Amino acid sequence: MSKRLQFALLSLMVVLGFGLRLHDISSVGFNEDEVHKVEAARAYLGGNFLVNLEHPMLMKSLITLSVAAADGWNRGKGHAHQIEEEAAVRLPNVVFGSLTAVVLFLVAQEFFGFGVGILSAFLWATGVFAIGINRIAKEDTLLVFFTWLGYYLFSHARELSKTDVAASERWYAASGASFGLMLASKYFPHYLGLIFLYACLWGKMGDPIPRRWRNTWLVLGACALAFIIADPIVLRPSTLMYMLHYAGEGTITHHGYLMMGHLHSEEPAHFQEGMPFYFYFLFLAIKTPLPVLAAVIVGLVEAWKRRGERGPFFVLFMFGFWIVPFSLLGAKWLRYMLSWMPAVYIIAALGLISIIRWVSRSVTKTRRLWVPALVAMAAVVFLFQPAWVAFKSAPSCTLYLNPLGMGRTGYYFPHDEMNDMGLREAIEKIGEDAPRGAMVGGATELVFHYYFHKFGRDDLQYFDLADQSKRATAPPSAYLVVQEGRKYLENIPYIGKVETYQMPVQIVQIGGADAVRVYRDEEFAELRMGQ
16 A cells, blocks of 8 residues: 555544544533633633643643634634534544544554554544543543654654664654643653553563663653643642642542442542442443454454564553553543553454454455455444444444443443533523522532523522532522432432432433433422431
């Protein structure tokens, strides 16, 4: 295949991934974290950078540029075709999520060649989980892009150092810059340590390269420089103090993560009471299209058989050194898995190549004409079916379940699956019906205030369902908004009684599951007083 054709094919993957990620991007309302990003972007436009300090500046800066561009368009030529703020805030992740297909191609081609590279890019472009996370304004998308780009640049520099030391130094510096942007996306420095650990272990396994401290300092120096340029606010002592307060769980107002009907502690240090160790394994089993899951299993077997080779060792290392420590932590979130999925998709691509080779070799010489038909059938099963799943799952990709999930949409991980979906619609309906000054109870204050303002109902008064005193003083006419993904230790006893004795006046369903239920009845007065 010519370089031009390879470039065209890879470009097609990016365009396909971009289309799947952008389609109907504003049809889902903001979640609480995204409203934080809106507030930060508006503050940045006003010259105030001291907001949302628990996260680095890079994503917020990109969102600020996107929001400013959308504002300019809406005031000018786009007067008749307005860009929704939901779309503007999510656009940077849509772009970088799509371009991550190129990064995966580069990584996989570096270790396995063009075939595995292009299949990895396709699996990422059409991966229903990757699409779901890339469609929300969270830092993980940028984290994955720059982390895996850094891995590619570092690995290429290491190989290049065998023949061209001067050129390898430029690649080492580039990898360091990518890691700096990684840190400016999300404060996960251990991902930088992984590539050094991989290089050390692989060097001891039979590929020794003389250690040059100059290369290490090039990586770390470029990393520090890029990090400070992209996230200068980190140098302020007040930022560091706030980050320590945040890391010490000082900003947590709700506790508990609902998983399969049971509340677990979401605090990182609570190992025994934390979420089950099989959290991520369960996700992979029920939220990966079955053909891709089969390819992952075959790829793991193939990689293990060839673990003495550079490529298989790399993906097994990245696969294992992610899943083991993250499974042991008490706190688990589905979006964290995005950093793991590149290794999963590369392994799946390796498995697909193995399946195609097995099919080709199993055909006798007298039936060689069957090979193209069998390969085409494999492409339909292992490639086009997952792509169709991604298309059909939009815009609520995070709710997708394969047959192993037994159709229990929103049951396994409602907090991450729902992501406040349906809340915008519920608030809009309340805004249409509620009398002036009515009180509305919920669990996501920022989202309520954002949409109160957007729908012209700033007169509505919010109170938290977890606040017993506020519940007791709320009038009988108050609206109570219950989200399955927002049940916590502080509010679930009260919500349980509400759901037992009352009928909702409004239900918002997403993907066949109840995303939001709204209650309103005078009998709540006695119920609230008893809580």
